[in-house]
Structures are given as structure tokens and as C-alpha cells.
Amino acid sequence: xxxxxxxxxxxxxxxxxxxxxxxxxxxxxxxxxxxxxxxxxxxxxxxxxxxxxxxxxxxxxxxxxxxxxxxxxxxxxxxxxxxxxxxxxxxxxxxxxxxxxxxxxxxxxxxxxxxxxxxxxxxxxxxxxxxxxxxxxxxxxxxxxxxxxxxxxxxxxxxxxxxxxxxxxxxxxxxxxxxxxxxxxxxxxxxxxxxxxxxxxxxxxxxxxxxxxxxxxxxxxxxxxxxxxxxxxxxxxxxxxxxxxxxxxxxxxxxxxxxxxxx
Amino acid sequence: xxxxxxxxxxxxxxxxxxxxxxxxxxxxxxxxxxxxxxxxxxxxxxxxxxxxxxxxxxxxxxxxxxxxxxxxxxxxxxxxxxxxxxxxxxxxxxxxxxxxxxxxxxxxxxxxxxxxxxxxxxxxxxxxxxxxxxxxxxxxxxxxxxxxxxxxxxxxxxxxxxxxxxxxxxxxxxxxxxxxxxxxxxxxxxxxxxxxxxxxxxxxxxxxxxxxxxxxxxxxxxxxxxxxxxxxxxxxxxxxxxxxxxxxxxxxxxxxxxxx
Amino acid sequence: xxxxxxxxxxxxxxxxxxxxxxxxxxxxxxxxxxxxxxxxxxxxxxxxxxxxxxxxxxxxxxxxxxxxxxxxxxxxxxxxxxxxxxxxxxxxxxxxxxxxxxxxxxxxxxxxxxxxxxxxxxxxxxxxxxxxxxxxxxxxxxxxxxxxxxxxxxxxxxxxxxxxxxxxxxxxxxxxxxxxxxxxxxxxxxxxxxxxxxxxxxxxxxxxxxxxxxxxxxxxxxxxxxxxxxxxxxxxxxxxxxxxxxxxxxxxxxxxxxxxxxxxxxxxx
Numbered sequence: 203x204x205x206x207x208x209x210x211x212x213x214x215x216x217x218x219x220x221x222x223x224x225x226x227x228x229x230x231x232x233x234x235x236x237x238x239x240x241x242x243x244x245x246x247x248x249x250x251x252x253x254x255x256x257x258x259x260x261x262x263x264x265x266x267x268x269x270x271x272x273x274x275x276x277x278x279x280x281x282x283x284x285x286x287x288x289x290x291x292x293x294x295x296x297x298x299x300x301x302x303x304x305x306x307x308x309x310x311x312x313x314x315x316x317x318x319x320x321x322x323x324x325x326x327x328x329x330x331x332x333x334x335x336x337x338x339x340x341x342x343x344x345x346x347x348x349x350x351x352x353x354x355x356x357x358x359x360x361x362x363x364x365x366x367x368x369x370x371x372x373x374x375x376x377x378x379x380x381x382x383x384x385x386x387x388x389x390x391x392x393x394x395x396x397x398x399x400x401x402x403x404x405x406x407x408x409x410x411x412x413x414x415x416x417x418x419x420x421x422x423x424x425x426x427x428x429x430x431x432x433x434x435x436x437x438x439x440x441x442x443x444x445x446x447x448x449x450x451x452x453x454x455x456x457x458x459x460x461x462x463x464x465x
Numbered sequence: 466x467x468x469x470x471x472x473x474x475x476x477x478x479x480x481x482x483x484x485x486x487x488x489x490x491x492x493x494x495x496x497x498x499x500x501x502x503x504x505x506x507x508x509x510x511x512x513x514x515x516x517x518x519x520x521x522x523x524x525x526x527x528x529x530x531x532x533x534x535x536x537x538x539x540x541x542x543x544x545x546x547x548x549x550x551x552x553x554x555x556x557x558x559x560x561x562x563x564x565x566x567x568x569x570x571x572x573x574x575x576x577x578x579x580x581x582x583x584x585x586x587x588x589x590x591x592x593x594x595x596x597x598x599x600x601x602x603x604x605x606x607x608x609x610x611x612x613x614x615x616x617x618x619x620x621x622x623x624x625x626x627x628x629x630x631x632x633x634x635x636x637x638x639x640x641x642x643x644x645x646x647x648x649x650x651x652x653x654x655x656x657x658x659x660x661x662x663x664x665x666x667x668x669x670x671x672x673x674x675x676x677x678x679x680x681x682x683x684x685x686x687x688x689x690x691x692x693x694x695x696x697x698x699x700x701x702x703x704x705x706x707x708x709x710x711x712x713x714x715x716x717x718x719x720x721x722x723x724x725x
Numbered sequence: 726x727x728x729x730x731x732x733x734x735x736x737x738x739x740x741x742x743x744x745x746x747x748x749x750x751x752x753x754x755x756x757x758x759x760x761x762x763x764x765x766x767x768x769x770x771x772x773x774x775x776x777x778x779x780x781x782x783x784x785x786x787x788x789x790x791x792x793x794x795x796x797x798x799x800x801x802x803x804x805x806x807x808x809x810x811x812x813x814x815x816x817x818x819x820x821x822x823x824x825x826x827x828x829x830x831x832x833x834x835x836x837x838x839x840x841x842x843x844x845x846x847x848x849x850x851x852x853x854x855x856x857x858x859x860x861x862x863x864x865x866x867x868x869x870x871x872x873x874x875x876x877x878x879x880x881x882x883x884x885x886x887x888x889x890x891x892x893x894x895x896x897x898x899x900x901x902x903x904x905x906x907x908x909x910x911x912x913x914x915x916x917x918x919x920x921x922x923x924x925x926x927x928x929x930x931x932x933x934x935x936x937x938x939x940x941x942x943x944x945x946x947x948x949x950x951x952x953x954x955x956x957x958x959x960x961x962x963x964x965x966x967x968x969x970x971x972x973x974x975x976x977x978x979x980x981x982x983x984x985x986x987x988x989x990x991x992x993x994x
Contacts, residue, residue, distance in 0.1 A: 212561045237583045305479030311708075315655045315700040317662040320693045323677050327686070400571045407573035412666050412678075419576055423667075426579040434579060441576050449571035450564075618812040624784060625808040626828050627801070636831070640818040717818045717859055 239432045248436040257433050261425065265416065271440065274406060274418040277333060281340025282402040286395065289345040293352025293394070297360075303353060313346045322409055336409045336417070343405030344398040351394025355387035362386065389459040396452040403445055504687045512687040513694065522688070523676070527695065530661060530673040533589050537596025538657040544597075545604030545653060546646070552605065553612025566609075569602055575663050582668060592664040592672065599660030600653040607649025611642035644714050651707035658700060727795070728883050728915050729758040729781070734790035736776055749940040750776050754790065756934055756943070758883060758917055763909060765918045765926035768936030769976060774919045775811075777941065778887040781917065782808045795882060807881035811888040815860040815871040821847060822856040824871050828879045846878040849908055866890075866897040870904075877908070883915045890925070899957050902928055906955060923972050927951070928959055935975045945975050 221241045227233055228240035239247075251257045251267035296303040322339055329335045359365065364386055368378040410419025418441055425434040488506055495503040504512075516523030552559040552566075578595060585591035619641060623633045665674025673692050680688040734754035739747045750773045758764050768774050780787050783802045792799040794806060802808075815824050822843050829839035847856055850870040860868045869889055876884060890898040902925055909916060920926050926933045930949055937944040951964050959965055 209557070209560045212557075213564065216561065216565075301476060301479070304476045305483065308480060309483060312701050312704055315658075315704040316697045317659045317700070319659070319663055319666065320674070320677055320696050322666070323680065324686075324689055324693070327689075403571070404573040404575075408575040408663060411573075411575045411578070412663070419573070422576045422579065426582075438576055438579075442572055445572045446568045449568050453567070618810060618814050619816060621784065621810060622814050622816075625782060625802050626831055627804070628831055632831060636827075637816075640816070643818075714818075717861075 236429060236431055239435050243432055244435045244439060247432040248439055251433065251436055257430075260430055260433065261428060265421065267421075267437070267440070270416060270418050270421045270437075273416050274410065275444075277337050277406045277410075277417065278340060278399075278402045280333075281337045281406060282344060282399050284337070284341050285344035285348055285398050285402065289348030289394075289398065290352055290391075292345075293349045294356065296349065296353040297356040310346060310350055318343055318405075319408060319412070322412060326413060331413060331415060336406055336414060339409040340402040340405035344401040347397040347401055348394045351397065352387075352391050355390030355394070356383055358390060359383050359386040386463075389456070389463060392456055392459050396456055399452065400445075400449060403448065407441060504690070509687045509690050513691040516688070516691055523673075523691065523695065526671055526673050526676040529589060529671040530665065531699075533592040533596060533661045533665075533672065534658060537593040537661060538600050538654055540593075540597045541600035541604060541653050541657055542650060545601040545649070546608055548601075549605045549608025549646075549649070550612060552609040559609060559613065566602060566605055570606075574599060574660065575667065578664060578667050581664070587668060587670060589671070592661050592669065595664040596657040596661040600657030603652035603656060604646075604649045607645050607652070608642070611645035611649075612638070614645075615641050644711060647707060647711050647714065651704060651711070654703055654707070655700065658696075662696065726760045727757055728760050728762075729756075729917065730793040731756045731781060732790050732793070734777070734780060734787050734792065736773075736780060737788045751780070751787075752940040752942045754941075754943060758915060760915055761913055762932065763914075763916045763918065763930045765920055765930040765933045766936060767920055767923065767926045767933055767972065767976070768941070769938065770921060772936045772938045773941030774921070774936060775887055777936075778808075778885060778919050782806055782885050805882040807876035807879055807884040809869075809872050809876050809884065809886045809889045811891045813860075813865070813868055813892070815863075815868045815875070817860045820857050820859055821852060821863070821871045821874075824860070825874045825878055827875055832879075842878055843874075846874045849911065850874045850877075851904060865893050866901055869893070869901065873905075873908075877912070877914070883917060885917050885919075887919045888921065891921075898922070898925065899960075903957050905929065910954065923969050923976070924960060924965075927965055927968050927972070928955060928957070933972060935972060937978075947972060 224238070225241045228235070228238045247257075248267075254266075257265075257267055296306065319339070321342070322335070325335045325338055329338065359382070364382050365378060368382045373381070407417070407419040410417035411423050412419075414420040418437055421437045422434055422441070425431070425437065491503070491506050495505045513523075515521055552562055574595075577598075578591075581591045581595050581598070585594050615638060619637050620633070623637050628636065661672070662674040662677075665672035666678050667674075669675040673696060677689060677692050680692070731754055734751060735749070736751040737747050737749050754777060756764070756766075766774060766777065779785055781792050781799070783792070783799045783806065786800070794803055797803075799806070815821075816827070819827065822840070825843040825846055826839045829842065834842075844856065847853060850873055852867060852870055852874070855863065855867065860871060863871070873886075873889065890901050893901065906929060908914070916929075918926070918929060927949055933947045933949060934943045935945045935947065936942065947968065949968060951959060951962070951968070
């Protein structure tokens with residue numbers, strides 16, 4: 203295991219090294235305090251912000267870090283849930299009806315090329331600033347990934363021998379779907395869910411950043427304009443940690459799922 | 466799965482029918498749901514024409530966005546290919562860097578935008594840098610993967626023919642990695658585009674994203690729809706260019722062509 | 726006239742994982758190939774056949790002994806040595822014709838000349854009409870023909886082949902074996918053929934070197950006195966059966982040995 207250990211050490215050294223450099227640069231004043239806060243103070247601020255009254259006084263409003271975090275996370279979960287709720291059945295529909303799938307294919311494929319965020323002003327114009335618009339943006343961003351991966355997942359099972367096994371055992375169509383298609387397609391569907399969740403995160407937080415009154419994305423923007431750089435960096439760090447943690451966990455699960463089916 | 470000729474025609478009709486359907490729904494909605502202040506397609510189109518015409522309201526913002534996009538993407542391509550190549554060749558560096566590079570994908574990079582503003586200011590430079598920052602990662606990831614996956618047997622054949630390093634690169638490395646690298650370049654473009662537009666929407670003095678946020682006055686909705694349309698057209702046009710190249714390569718590499 | 730001479734070739738690997746221990750993969754390999762001969766090396770998997778192939782081809786260095794091509798020492802891939810590998814090696818991004826032209830293109834031969842020669846060779850290996858097909862559009866057997874053509878067209882003094890038909894089904898193997906006989910006869914090729922198939926080695930070669938395992942070395946040399954020209958119907962003759970039996974007796978012990986010993990999985994090049 204010597205090599206794996208070497209690599210882990212190298213990775214942590216890179217992280218620690220960068221943090222250390224940033225710390226020194228900030229403390230020695232090479233870059234102004236108002237632009238870059240020392241890492242240690244950022245961590246401290248992040249810690250304090252979760253305690254009661256943490257950042258309210260400085261930001262002169264009554265949002266706390268925790269409140270913003272839960273707001274954002276709630277919006278993410280909401281938009282993701284709706285994306286799955288509608289995306290999953292649509293994916294199945296496209297799998298079942300190949301003609302429809304072929305007709306929509308060029309549009310689905312181009313979907314992620316278009317900056318979906320450009321629609322945000324329209325959505326705000328219709329629904330106003332707030333939970334609905336932000337959740338809708340997250341949903342818009344996530345849903346197509348779920349649709350595509352669900353359809354592809356079931357398509358892949360079609361190409362394999364397993365459904366034929368089910369037929370030869372004279373299972374009912376519903377049973378074949380439940381006991382053969384669903385388990386076999388699970389890795390691909392999970393990839394869609396993983397992407398969907400990540401896109402929900404990105405969609406929600408980006409929208410909060412651009413135009414909103416609450417949430418972590420908004421907090422970054424707000425503290426930036428209020429020149430509270432420590433709080434700004436603290437929120438950024440929180441967002442990054444959250445995104446990376448979620449992504450790592452989902453990637454591990456995904457790898458495990460594919461591993462079980464490995465050839 | 467055989468596709469009868471009739472079926473193929475139906476699909477082509479269907480593809481064309483979708484935008485027509487959307488236009489119809491649009492037209493009907495703008496009449497029916499007047500409280501939404503949704504302009505008719507016709508009205509929108511005339512505003513678009515005005516925008517793109519001589520000294521149109523779209524032109525200067527469009528120009529700025531395109532410049533930011535082109536420069537940012539160019540940097541992303543050059544540095545992304547280089548970094549992807551190095552990481553693909555050097556196993557140690559790759560294994561150390563891989564989790565960083567893969568995880569950055571999941572981060573809402575918009576929230577890091579203030580850092581770019583600090584470094585580059587409010588002008589076009591910050592958007593260029595932001596576009597670069599978005600676009601470089603898929604290029605690195607896919608180039609790295611492509612180089613790593615070069616089949617050893619082809620390199621063996623190269624050695625048996627006593628090729629010099631330049632020939633190995635030109636005749637073996639380049640053609641065998643081209644499909645994946647192309648995909649990376651296409652995704653990189655899409656992400657650079659998003660980065661530039663998001664940056665403009667967040668804080669800018671010019672550009673289509675800025676115009677989007679600023680749209681005010683009597684023609685607010687028309688302008689927004691026009692801008693979104695222009696963005697969509699640029700995105701789709703460039704993507705189809707890439708798909709065309711990927712498709713041509715596909716035949717040579719024994720693949721059927723693009724599915725999803 | 727001696728084309729290839731292998732003198733006392735040996736290869737010892739230092740195994741890094743288990744410090745200090747080394748593995749002698751090959752020991753005291755001696756063989757001679759004269760012009761126009763078809764020689765086979767046969768042995769069970771894991772004996773070092775591919776290692777020997779790589780050493781003779783100059784893909785990596787030996788730890789003892791030497792390889793001489795017409796008296797000249799081999800210390801790297803050589804102009805006069807052609808190699809056909811076991812794996813699918815036709816470049817998928819080039820057409821069959823472009824694949825066959827590859828070596829000539831790298832040597833700077835002009836387009837007209839190399840296209841002409843390549844077309845001839847494609848016809849010789851039986852792929853006439855498939856010049857503009859990509860390997861992805863061809864069957865496994867056809868792809869190997871492309872690889873063979875690509876090597877043959879360079880007119881090497883000797884052609885090394887490492888189980889070129891290994892990945893193909895039985896019928897295709899026999900048919901391609903016949904084709905190979907025809908081609909070699911036509912151009913008077915000199916071939917060193919590595920295989921694990923006894924029937925293949927007896928049908929194709931003038932002489933068979935039987936390898937033994939751990940360390941890999943030549944156990945016995947058997948002359949194949951079946952007259953040429955041969956074909957797939959040779960398989961049914963009595964003499965064929967006798968020689969096959971003789972080789973199998975030599976191999977039986979070695980195959981058992983190879984199966985019992987765990988291979989270190991050393992694969993160089």
C-alpha cells in the first residue's frame with residue numbers, strides 16, 4: 203500500500219500548502235485585508251457564524267449562517283425532488299416510445315449547451331424573487347440530466363440478455379420491469395440522480411447569487427457588496443465544502459454500483 | 466432494430482414540428498394570458514431585427530460577449546490541452562490531481578466570482594478569466610482520460626516501426642485521442658459560455674448577460690426573449706459544428722455516431 | 726543462408742514488490758533460422774514465449790546472450806525484422822490501405838509508390854475490395870490480415886509473429902493458416918512463429934522448438950518432414966498425427982508445471 207499512501211500524503215500536502223501560502227500572503231499584507239482574509243480567520247468566522255448572533259451584527263440584517271444554509275439546502279432538495287418526480291417518468295416514457303425519443307433527441311442533446319440561467323430574468327419577472335423562482339431554476343437545470351440518464355439506463359438493459367431471461371421464465375411484464383430492468387439500470391439511473399443533484403446545487407446557488415434575498419449564494423453576494431470579506435470567504439468555503447462532500451459521496455456510491463455489475 | 470423508411474420521415478417531421486409547436490403555443494399564450502405581458506412572436510422578431518441591424522441595441526453587447534468568450538475559451542483550450550497531456554502521461558501527477566479536478570466540477574463556481582472581480586476588476590478581463598476557469602476543466606479531464614487510455618498495442622506497433630517521438634505523437638497519439646479530446650473541447654466551450662454569461666449577469670458593464678439583467682423600459686420582455694434566442698442560436702450552432710466533426714471521426718473509429 | 730541467430734539468450738527480471746527476489750524468465754535460448762524457413766516456437770501460456778518474441782524483435786533488452794540478424798547485432802527494433810502482434814493492432818483511424826501504407830509513409834516513400842505496393846499487398850492477403858474500409862468495419866480475421874500486410878509490405882528479412890490468430894475462432898484460424906502458407910510461398914518469406922497451438926505449428930512450419938517452463942528454455946527441436954505444399958487437409962494425414970503426438974508428449978509435462986506455478990504476471994512491453 204505504499205503508493206496509495208504516498209498519493210494521499212501528496213494530495214493533503216497540496217491542500218495544506220496552498221492554505222499555508224494564502225495564510226502567509228494575507229497576514230504579511232501583500233494583498234490587502236479587504237481583498238483576502240487569512241485562512242485561519244476565515245475558518246474562525248465560519249465557526250462563529252453558526253453560533254447565535256454570529257454574523258447578524260456585522261451584516262446588519264437578521265440572517266444567520268445556519269438559516270441561510272438551511273434555506274439553500276431546502277431549495278436544493280425541493281428542486282431535486284421535483285426534478286426526479288417529473289424527470290424519472292419522462293425518462294421512462296422516452297425509453298418506451300422510441301419515436302418520441304428520436305424526435306426530441308436533438309433538443310435534449312443541445313439542452314446543456316444553452317446557458318439556462320439566461321431564462322432567470324424571465325422567471326423572476328413571472329414569479330418574482332423568492333423560493334419559487336430559485337427552486338424552478340434548480341429544477342430546470344437538473345431535470346434533463348435525469349431524463350437522459352433514465353432513458354439511457356433502461357435502453358442499456360434492453361441491449362442485454364436479462365430481459366430475455368425474464369421472458370423465458372414467463373414473468374409478467376410488470377415483474378420483468380421491477381425485478382430485472384430496475385436493478386440492472388440502477389447504476390445509470392444513479393448517475394442521472396447524481397448529476398441531477400449536482401446541477402440542483404449549481405442551479406440554486408447560482409440563481410441565489412445573481413438575484414435573491416436569502417440563501418448562501420445571496421450571502422456571498424451580499425457580504426461582498428458590504429465589504430465583509432471574511433463572511434464572504436466563509437460562505438464560499440461552506441459552499442465548496444458542501445459541494446465537494448456531496449460529490450465525493452455520490453461518486454463513491456456510483457462507483458460501487460457500477461463495480462457490482464463489472465465485467 | 467430496423468427503421469422503416471416511413472418512420473424516418475415521421476421523425477424528421479417531428480423534429481421540425483417541435484419549434485413550430487412552441488411558436489404556436491407562444492402566440493396563443495400571448496393573446497390569452499395578457500397579464501403575463503408576453504409579447505407576440507411577431508413583435509419579438511421585429512425587435513430582434515432592430516437589435517441586429519445597423520447600430521442595433523444588441524450589437525455592442527453581442528460583440529463584447531463574443532470577445533470574452535473567444536479569448537477565455539482560447540486560453541482554456543491551450544492550457545487545458547497542455548495540462549491534460551501532462552496529467553495523462555504522468556501517472557503520479559494524475560493520481561494526485563484527479564480528485565481536485567473532478568470535484569471542481571460540482572462546485573457552483575459562480576460563488577467564486579468575487580475573487581475574479583478582486584483580481585481583474587469589473588471589466589471584460591474578469592469575464593474572460595471566469596470563462597477560462599469554467600471551460601478548462603472538462604478539457605483537462607477528457608484529454609487526461611484520452612491520453613491515459615491510448616492502447617499500448619498501438620505504441621508497440623509504433624516502436625516496431627522505429628518511429629521517432631514526433632511521429633509517435635502525430636501518427637498515433639493525436640489520431641487515437643482525437644474523439645475524446647473533441648468532446649472535451651465541446652464541453653469546454655459550453656461551460657466557458659455559461660461562465661461568461663453568468664459573470665455578465667452577476668457584475669458587468671456590458672455584454673449579453675448584462676443586457677439581460679438590465680432590460681428595462683417598454684420592450685423589456687421582447688428584449689429578454691431576443692437575447693435568450695441569440696444565446697441559444699450561438700450555443701446550438703457551435704455545438705452542431707462540434708457534433709459534425711465528432712460524427713466524421715466516429716466512422717473512422719468504428720463507432721455508430723452520437724446517441725444521447 | 727542464416728538470417729536469424731539467437732545465441733544463449735537469457736532474461737532475468739528483478740521483481741520489485743518482493744524485494745531482492747528475481748525471476749529467470751528465459752535461459753540459454755539458442756536458435757537458427759535460415760532463409761525461406763518457417764520456424765515455430767511452441768509452449769504453454771506463461772512460459773515466456775511473448776518475452777522471447779519481444780527480445781528477438783528488439784522491443785526490450787536481454788540480460789544475457791545476443792540476437793543477430795544476418796550477422797548484425799540487434800539492440801532495438803530493426804529495419805529487417807517485421808513484427809505481427811497477437812492483439813488487434815490495425816489502427817482504427819486509418820483505412821486498410823492507409824494502414825498498409827503506414828510503414829512506408831514513415832520511411833518517406835512517395836505516395837504513388839507506396840500506394841501501388843500497398844494495393845498489391847492487400848490483394849495478396851486476400852482483402853481486395855476492402856482498401857477503403859476502416860478496421861472497425863472488418864472482422865477480426867480481416868483486421869489481422871491488414872496487420873500482416875502492413876508488416877509484409879516492408880519486405881523484412883524475417884517476420885516475427887506472436888500468436889497472430891490467437892483471438893480468432895477455429896475455422897478462421899485454419900483458413901488463415903492456409904492463407905499464410907500461400908502468401909509465404911509466393912514471396913519466399915522467412916518466418917518465426919510463436920504459438921500455443923500444436924496443430925498450427927505442425928501444419929505451418931519446417932521445424933518446431935518446444936519450450937519448457939520456469940525458466941523458459943528449449944526442451945526439444947522437432948523437424949517436420951511433411952512435404953510441401955501443405956494445406957488444411959494435411960491435418961488428416963497419419964504423419965501429422967504422429968508428430969502432433971510427439972509434441973504433445975513434450976508439452977504435457979510443461980503445461981502441468983505452468984498451471985501449478987502462479988505466474989508473476991510480468992509482462993514487458
